[in-house]
Amino acid sequence: MERDETVMLIGQGVKSPWYVGNTAQGLLARFGARRVIDTPVSENAMTGAAVGAALAGMRPIVEHPRMDFMLYAIDPIVNEAANWFYMNGGKLPVPAVIWGVINRGGEQGAQHSQALHALFAHIPGLKVVMPATPADAKGLMVAAVQDNNPVVFIDDRWLYGLEEVVPEEFYSIPLGKGVIRRQGSDVTIVAVSYMVREALKAAEELAQHGIEAEIIDPRTVKPLDFDLIHKSLQKTGRLVVADGGWKTCGVAAEIAALAAEKAFSCLRAPVLRVTLPDLPAPASRTLEAAYYPVSADIVTAVNRLVKPCHEEGMLLHRVSYAAQ
C-alpha cells in the first residue's frame, strides 16, 4: 500500500482489534479511512464494488473473514470478475484480490467451516492462491495485488498461529510456482495450504520407518505448478494428495487427474487422496475429530502405497509398465 496508491483494503472487521486474526491491524491509522474501509455486512455489494473499482483503475483487496460469507459475493466473483476481461475482448482487466479465510473447527458447524477453494478454481478467469507459511503469505499477496486478474486469495485460519521470520524487504512470489518443502525419494505428497503442516508431521513419522516423503506445496491451486509435481513423481513414482477441501471434484481430484493424464508412466501405485469426506462440517467435537484429516491419515495413505498388497489389482501392471 505504501508503494502503490491504488491499492486499498475493504472488508469486514479491518478496523477491529480482534477480527481476522489481526491481519489488518494498524492499516487504518497508516493509510486512512479512504483506503482502509470497514464495511457493513454487505458481501455482494462490497465485492462488486471491488471489481468495479478495479475496472476504474484501483487495485482493491476485499476481505471476507470467513469464506462462507463470500458465497453472497459469488455473482460479482464468478459472473462478473472472472468473465469480464474475456467478455470485453481483452481491453479491460480486473486487478482485484478477493481474500477469504477458512475458519473451521471449534464446533462452529457447517456454515463457518467451508473450504471452498475448489469451487473458485473451477472457474475460468480466476486465479486461486493458498499460502502455507507466513513468508509465502506476504510474497503471494504482493504478487496477487500486482496481478492484472481477479485473484482469490485463501488463508487457512489454522495457519495463523505459525511463527516464522518474514523478510522485511519488498518481495513477491510468482503465482504458479510451487515449492518443495521437504526432499524425499519414496513418495510425493502434494499438500495444499494447512495440509502442508500435517504432511510435514507425517513425513517425520514416516522417516522414522525409513520412508522418505517429498512434500510439494503448490502455493497456488490455479495456475498449478504441475511440472514440479511431475519431476517429483519421476523420482518417487507414488503420489498422495492432501487437501483440506472435500473429495468429490476437489483440488486433490484435479491433481490426481493431472497425474493420470501427464505422468501415468511414472506411477508405480494408485494415487491416493487425503481430503475431507463429502459431508457438511459437524459441530460436535467427537465428529470434528473424525471429520478433519490429520497427519495420521497421510501416514496411512503413504503406507498403503509403499507397502502394496495384492488387492490393488492394477498395481503389478503399473509397476511393470513403469519399468519398460
Add this chain to the structure above:
Amino acid sequence: MTYSRKLLEDLYATMLRIRISEEGFVEPILNREIRCPVHLCSGEEAIAAGVCSVLEKDDYIFGNHRSHGHYLAKGGGLKEMVAEVFCRETGCSRGRGGSMHLIDPSCGMLGSAPIVGGTISMALGAAMSAWVRGTRQVAVSFFGDGATGEGTLAESLNFAALKKLPIVFVCENNLYSTHLCIDEIRVSRNIYKMALPFGEKGHRIDGNDVLKVYEHAKQAVELCRNGEGPVFLECLTYRQRGHVGPDDNVQGTHTDIRPAAEIKRWLKKDPIKRLEKYLLQQGGFSSQDLQQIRAVIDTEVSEAFDFARQSPFPAKEELSNYVFAQ
C-alpha cells in the same frame, strides 16, 4: 390495556427461562466445557417472548446466530436447546449444529443459522407456503440490525409486499453489528422505514418493553392472518453481553468497544426487571408469586444442564448420517 394473568405469567416465565439458561452458559463457556460459538441474548428476551406469545404452534419462525431465545419462546425444549449448545446427541440438532443451528420442526422453529440475512428469504418461503395452501399460518423472520446491510432483505421485503405474504419481519436492533456501532453501518437509524417504500407497514417499538412488543406483534400477526401483511417491526434493544461469548464487549480481547456509560444506561432498562415492576405494581402479582415462578424455572434450567452434561456426544461412527434424506 389490561392483560390476563395467564399472559403476564407466561411472558414473565418465558423471559426468565431464556435469561436463566443464557446466564447458565457463561460458566461452561469460560471453562471450555462449551466450545461452539455462543451468542447470548441476555437483555433481548422481551422481543422473542412478546412476538412468539402471539403465535400458534403451527406458525413458523426463523432465527439467526443469536436464537436461543427465539427457540425457547416458540416452545422449543429447554433440554434439547441446552444439549445442542453442549453439542450432544440429545440436542435438538443432534449435536450436528451447535448453538447457531437450533431447529425443531415440531414447534415451528424451522431454523437458525449464522449467515447474516441467510434465513430471511427462507422465512419468506414459509410464509409463501401458507399463502399457497390458503392456511392462516404466519411466518416470522428474526434478524439483527446488521442484516439490514444484506441485499437479501430488500429482495425479501419487495416480494413479500408484492404478494401480500403473511410474514412479520422482526429486526432486533441492538445498535451493534459485531464491533461496529449502528452509525458506522447505516446513515439512518430508522430501520423500520426500510419497509415503507415497499408499501409495507413498519413500526418502531421499545424492544425492552415486552407488553409493547406483544401488542404490536398481535396486531401484525392479525393483519397477516387476514391477508394484509407483511409487517415490519423494528425492536430497539441492547445485548447485555458480548457479541459472542460472555464478555461485556468482544470475546478474547477484553477491550471494551462499547462506552461503559452506554452499557450502564441500558442495564437499567433491563426488560425483565421492567416487567417485574409492572407485575408487582399493576399486574396483581406479589413478590412471592414471582419467586415461585423463578424457583420452578431455576429447577427446570438446572435439570436441563444436568441432562445436557450427562448426554453422550454423537458417536464418530455416525459422522456420515443425515447428509441425504432417505
